[in-house]
Amino acid sequence: MGNENSCEDYGNRSYIMYHGTTMKKAKKIKRKGFKPSYDGMLGQGVYVSRSFEKASHYPVEFTGESLAILKLRVHVGRVKKIDYQGHPLQKSWHQHGYDCAWVPPNCGMVQSGLEEDCVYDPKRIEVLEIIPNIRNSDYWSPYSRWLVNVMGNENSCEDYGNRSYIMYHGTTMKKAKKIKRKGFKPSYDGMLGQGVYVSRSFEKAARYPLGIIVESLAILKLRVRVGKVKKIDYQGHPLQKSWHQHGYDCAWVPPNCGMVPSGLEEDCVYDPKRIEVLEIIPHIRRPNYGSPYSRCQ
16 A cells, blocks of 8 residues: 555456447457457556446447347456556556556446456456346436436335346355245345345345355346335435335335445345346355455555
């Protein structure tokens, strides 16, 4: 900390990262490899992220084409942290001997608050999988049409009925299999009261269960029928734990509202029958998941 030009050399250490693009380009990248962007926030390189959620927002412009997310293995090499606009090495890090630039989460560089990486040499990136990406135009704010209607009206909300969203829940593999067989049991209490806690953020789900767990871990991929949704965007909200008593099926904490330290969105679903388990994803979590280059200060 405070030494601008020092950073640990990670050598062959690798991380799973993601890159969002069109399906056509994803297949071409799979065959021929990446071509670095000539310029960008971090200069020349290939832009990727450990955040599946962030990658799913790209390409930014909706093209009408089929979309995809590339799952990658990235050999990061020597990493430089860039954590504010105007950093002296923001676009020149490679000239100073670094292989990768890293923008940490919630540092103010990226509007979403999600982390970002730029890799100078495409040969450091291996494509593992092409994942189809079915993206809604209102992905960032899943209840955006409702928000337009209720700004300033505390008790009104559009009823989404059978409208559903893909969400995730992190747990142990043993519990994941039990949930798959028997369904969720709601938490008795929590930040939003009773219910099943899930998130549209794969990254957020990947942090659970909290603490060092010696058991095998898993992330449940879910389809959630949200029904009538209540936005809870500050601590002490009058309906923070009583939203279901006022006719709501789901409580929603939007991203970067100050309710959650990570800045990632969270949902609480009162009735487990609204949740369908689609897939159990095995999860190998590093102990410093939230800060992949924590020793690189």
